[in-house]
Amino acid sequence: METASERRMRYGKQSLMFLATSFGYISVGMTLTWPNVFASDVMVNNSTLFGTQIAVSDWQMDMVGSMIFLGSLPGFLFAGWLVRALGRRWSMVAASLPGLMGATLISLALNMEMVLVGRFLEGAMFGMMGVAARTYIIEIADTDIRGSASVVVNLMMQVGSVAVLGFGIPLAWYQVSLISVGVLVCYCFLLVPSLPESPTFLIVTNRDEEAMGVLRRLRGPAVDVPKLLQDLRKQNEALQSTVGWGFLLQRDILKRELILFGLFLVANFTGVQVIKANTARMLASSDLALDPKLSAVLVTIILFVGNFLILLILDRVGRRRCLVLSLCIILIAYAILGTFTFYREPGSALPVEIELSLLVEANSTVEYFNDNIPDVTSWTWVPLACLMLAGLGQSMGSGPIPWILSPEYFPTAIRSQAMCICTLMGSVQAFASLQLYSPMQNLLTEAGLYWSYSCTAAVGVLYTLLFLKETSGESVG
Template sequence: MGMASHLLIQVGGIFNISMGILLSWYYMSLICACFLLAHCLTVSTLHESPSFLAVKGRDEGALKVLRKLRGSHVDVHEELGYLQKQNKTTDDTQGCRGLLQKQHLQKIGLMSGIFFIHNFCGTQVLRMNATRQLQQLGLPMDEKFTTILVIVVLFFGNFFMTTILDCFGRRRCIMTSLMVVAASYISLGTFIYLWDTTPSLIDPQKDELLKFAYSVQNATLTDVIAEGSAILSVKDWLPLVFLMCAAFGHSMGIGPLVWLLPPEMFPTSLRSQGTSVCMVIGSLQTFTILQLFSLMQATLTQAGMYWLFAGVAVAGIFYIYFLLKETSGTRVG
């Protein structure tokens, strides 16, 4: 259920970009505004969480919501008693003061590190700047089509992770995704570095080089042009493959799971406050990496930026392995 929202985010992204191909920004802004209005109206009809009502001592409200959710044939009083037992807490651990306790500060610190890995291994950069990255790779493909392709890969990565999440657990999914991300970015950075620094011996657009290759290799002109076209085709599609592998790696673990972990780490009495603090820290980091994107490309070069993402992903594997406890299947209230 927690992953359903991430799947729908990808569906919304595909819809948004697809409509943007057909419509101008003026019409797209109106459509998005209508969706926003519908969302606000829908949220106003949602029920409050029974667990939250039980923690706050609003038993009648919790029973009313449980009856609507479970039906008249279920003993909701028994479930309410279970919720009260699961979320039994003392007054001094509720509210923002509870976050100052050592165990909760440690959780916030842990999640800050995970969000750092999430942002600085290129997750948000790929989501927000996919078109720019594809442009800078020099792919002779339609930018809108390739951007949709990236989001489709993100969707299938999320869907794949949803099917294996309970079997493999949070830690294994995140570590596996970081391995895929690291391998993809190392390969992409190395390819860009070698292609930019190694002079091409064959350029079918220059007659002088064609003549030179013809005289040196004693080959026919047709063979030289065919060989040059084959080399160019590799440069065209291979970076896209590496980028798609990185997108799949992001979406099968480190991308969506950072948003799923905070609610599983805090009890109901502190879940809203603890999750909100973690989200604010993660959002500030996202803002930082997006603002540094152009600067990193200028100072580190494009290959160096991808190597940086890969290095953060490798460090993240050890961070998750040694510090993150598995939350899959545990009861958090």
């Protein structure tokens, strides 16, 4: 019988494995928010590492952000095959390589073409690592802590997002990319090779002796390892010999895929990605528009807080309840923001920039609307508070949970392929939600856009209660 201290010791060792597995996501987080550093720098000084000048057009600046999602599409597809063929551990090493090449290319860039190619390669890393690392964590974690373990990936990503913004203040954009190179070198050459292979992958590839050794290390002496191995094999028996991708059209598998497609759709069209990418633009519509770096830092901190909270409660409360809570918070936040925007007095004056004396050293500015400067009795804090609440809500459920359920919904034998299809569709939907932000705002008005996010969240609550299967505390094979 395992004692409480032995269990804590074993969970502690697993937690170190989760951190090592997720360490590469620091680079992913840096990649996602690096455009803020690049945009801020090139407006002031567009010099490269070699002292030459880099010219950036408006469409190229837009592509710096969206290229990540384009690069992730082939990354997801390739990872679906790679993770099954090469194994989870070495797939994480392989996933780091395009990111390593991309960050190196960006740091040495002489023109925008090199930057965009580098961003595409970093996007491929985002897709590949999303499948490999999350699949590995799901398969090594104890059932009781599997949900919290999955959230560690999101926490490390937020660490990277905050770090790149902090590094971006004293360092140039190409120097920040060099830091990302260092993170990936440590990850793929030092940390990942020290990890064991996934025991369930070893089972489905008929390496039972290795699997038993890893299971004893992970599950402790209190677990009947031969019986556990037999149960895991039985869960994958029907699909173990499948080849190709046709099995994804089997009725039960297709049903699960469609449920996850719908869940990603709800998440993306409640503004999960929009709030990360367009915080400054959303705040600019109020009288409290922070400079891009400060806005990004604010959102990232809120996302980190939400991810930390869900890490503490996910395995206790369950996926469905956390998702319902998350969507209810988003519903309320955007309903208030839409109503406030609708009834707000329209300002006709042009925006002017006022430099804050306290932020001179950081070259930060805050936009105020002329003749409409807020005073202590102003309600202009409402949009900021609503966006913070929406960010908190999405990071506590609608952001991470679709990614957590993607590997949990499928057995080991087909997990990587099925997950890559679901996450690929989620990435396409994320790209669509970002591209439709301005058209939806023009068509529906600003208030209508926020109300549409609120209505989508309401539909998501019903969708979750009707269709989502609870996986907390259950073996996922």
